[in-house]
Amino acid sequence: MIDAADAAATRVRRIADGAAPRLRLAAGFYTGDRIRYGRAELSFLRWEIARGVLNPPAADPPGSPWWRAVNDRLLRDKTEALLLADGHPGEPSARSVRLWGEFVSRPSPAAWYRAHNASIVTGYLRNTTLALPELPSERFMMNVALVRVLYAHALVARPRLALGPFAPLGRLLGDPRGGTVGFFLDLRRAFPELYPLRGLRVEDLIAAEGRLPRALDYGIIVPRLVPLYEFAAGSLGLPGIEDLISDGTPCYALPARHSDWHGTSARRLSTRLAAYAIRLRA
Structure with a gap:
């Protein structure tokens, strides 16, 4: 053999x-006990497929080289781990394969979160050059996707970090x-099912978010970004994660001028109330 x-790469x-x-x-x-x-x-x-980001390069329209590369990494790691088993x-x-x-x-x-997030973060770190040509709105979405999956991991592994006094709910x-x-992970609630995001600014994406996703991102997660990363x-043990955040702001392939993590949306009443409700240190 x-x-x-x-074999996994093939x-x-x-x-x-x-x-x-x-x-x-x-x-x-x-399958089995993993089903x-x-x-x-x-x-x-399925959301990625619906957006078209995984379309082959020769398709009309073509997909995103970055989204394809990150998904490829996840599939290879899982497949290799299963073949080894x-x-x-x-x-x-x-x-990441060892964790799978x-x-x-x-x-x-x-x-599951350690393995999945190790594959995803590795995909991010290895494919920065593919992310840079994407539109700023797309790169903002990449950062949101990463923040959400890191936060979901914290719900299970560090619930007090994620939810403060509501920590007992974290694992559920x-x-x-x-x-x-x-x-937490379904971006259909926050972003349009469309690629590329031509004509849409980061501000437009934030304005289109529903109240609950906005309260989650800006009221609950944003105040915890530094300890979350x-x-x-510490959990994933991958060199380079510290470079994905700068001055408390997610910055993967995204200059600060294209980000609004601490701007107008953070001042909305719903986000302030959400932040106040769980304002206890992990």
Whole structure:
């Protein structure tokens, strides 16, 4: 048998230009005692497919090289971990693969988030050059997606950091097997299902957010951004996470002038009330 890493890369290359094969490969990982863990991930993947960001380069319209690369990384890591568990030769090619192997051997919400987020963060760090040509509004969405998934991990692993006095609710709200986590990870509630986002500024995206997503982002998560990224760095153990935030602002491929994390939206009444409700240190 060929090395697990090579076999995984080959499988992903074969399905990279088809939405349905991508979905089948992603869903095929979640069988047996893992079956319910794929709920949030597969929902997000369907959103990516609907937006068209995973369209092949030759499609009309073409997809996003960045979104394709990040999804490729996630699929490769999971596939390699599963092949290793099934007896293929080789050692985990990356820390993210090792974490997926730990999840395969002993599934739990915390293990799933560590593995999933390690793959996602690795995808971000390895593909910055692909993100830079994207529109500022798209890069803002990339940062929101990352913040949300890091926060969902904290709900399970550091609930007091995530929710303050409401910490006992964290593990229930963040459990990837349940339906409530979709509120934190489903960007359909906040952003248009369209790519590219021509004619839309960051301010337009923020203005279009519903009250609940806005309260979540600016009232609950924004005041915790620095400890949230510190938690991610410690939990995932990936060099470079500290470069994804600057002066308390997520900055992946996005200059501060294109961000409004601490601006007008943070001053809305709903966000101030949400922040006040859980204002206790982790």
